[in-house]
Amino acid sequence: MISEDRAFTLLKRRIFLDRGLDCEQYKENYLKRRLAVRMRATGAPDYLEYLNTLKKNPEEYTELLNELTVNVTEFFRDPDVYRKLAQEIIPRMIESKAAFSSKALRIWSAGCASGEEPYSIAILIDSILDAAVDGWSVRVLGSDYDDSSLKTARAAKYTELQVPDYIDPERYFMISRKGSTTTYQVRDEITRNVRFERSNLLEYEERRRYDMVLCRNVLIYFGREVQKKLISSLVGSIIGDGYLVLGKSETVGPEGARLLKPLFPSERIYQKLVEKKRTAQGVADARSR
Numbered sequence: 001m002i003s004e005d006r007a008f009t010l011l012k013r014r015i016f017l018d019r020g021l022d023c024e025q026y027k028e029n030y031l032k033r034r035l036a037v038r039m040r041a042t043g044a045p046d047y048l049e050y051l052n053t054l055k056k057n058p059e060e061y062t063e064l065l066n067e068l069t070v071n072v073t074e075f076f077r078d079p080d081v082y083r084k085l086a087q088e089i090i091p092r093m094i095e096s097k098a099a100f101s102s103k104a105l106r107i108w109s110a111g112c113a114s115g116e117e118p119y120s121i122a123i124l125i126d127s128i129l130d131a132a133v134d135g136w137s138v139r140v141l142g143s144d145y146d147d148s149s150l151k152t153a154r155a156a157k158y159t160e161l162q163v164p165d166y167i168d169p170e171r172y173f174m175i176s177r178k179g180s181t182t183t184y185q186v187r188d189e190i191t192r193n194v195r196f197e198r199s200n201l202l203e204y205e206e207r208r209r210y211d212m213v214l215c216r217n218v219l220i221y222f223g224r225e226v227q228k229k230l231i232s233s234l235v236g237s238i239i240g241d242g243y244l245v246l247g248k249s250e251t252v253g254p255e256g257a258r259l260l261k262p263l264f265p266s267e268r269i270y271q272k273l274v275e276k277k278r279t280a281q282g283v284a285d286a287r288s289r
């Protein structure tokens, strides 16, 4: 008979092995409370029994993930990630594009839900770059397979509670009041750079390429084999040594580690590894060693 503590550890390990979901990202009490809800619903009296339920019935993962509220989204979700993007990644992207005389930034938010993520990234870029004045073209694509989420995303209307006040709402939203309802409509200068598309990530064929791909809180819905394929397809859609951003509880797995460098591991920001070309200078350098 194993202790509850040991069973809890085994359960977390099982979830990590099956879904790559790093349970350590959650506060222990929170995780235990959410697990308790699912254990009650499935009639599992303890962690070990719930672990067996997940093994026998993998669909239970969907319920568990919903319970952990990963199926929600928000503007600037995980502000520390956006801080890193603002301070480190976007300036690097701008610099490296400019070095190749390009003034085009292409970003893809894969699994964008109701649009908060692509709008957040468009707002962030706008706060760093005066694209219109400096002649840059910024395009953000949000894709999802859920029509009703995309409808909300395209409408670009949110509530006061959804919009954080640290981003200067008046600058990025048109605020209107009707009775007791206040609506925050993303301004045209942002929406004109953001496009939405319905597509299934699992049927994705590499067509377009992006400087940065955000695929946050989506991978964990899939088993390891599917995650592996998805990561390599996402990496294939990244231009040069561009960037991939995952959700805070997600991991790239051993396959991903061969394709990506963990640039800011705790923010889950990765850079694509590119094979160094054998330039004439490189060969000469190697010969002179």
Ligand SMILES: C[S@@+](CC[C@H](N)C(=O)[O-])C[C@H]1O[C@@H](n2cnc3c(N)ncnc32)[C@H](O)[C@@H]1O
Pocket (backbone or CB within 6 Å): 070, 071, 072, 073, 074, 077, 110, 111, 112, 113, 114, 117, 143, 144, 145, 146, 149, 199, 200, 201, 202, 215, 216, 217, 218, 221, 247
């Ligand atoms: C938890 S939300 C993540 C939203 C946003 N990326 C974030 O981190 O806040 C996950 C989204 O992935 C979408 N999704 C799940 N499987 C998908 C698939 N196979 N193709 C496209 N979108 C998918 C869901 O519809 C949902 O909107």
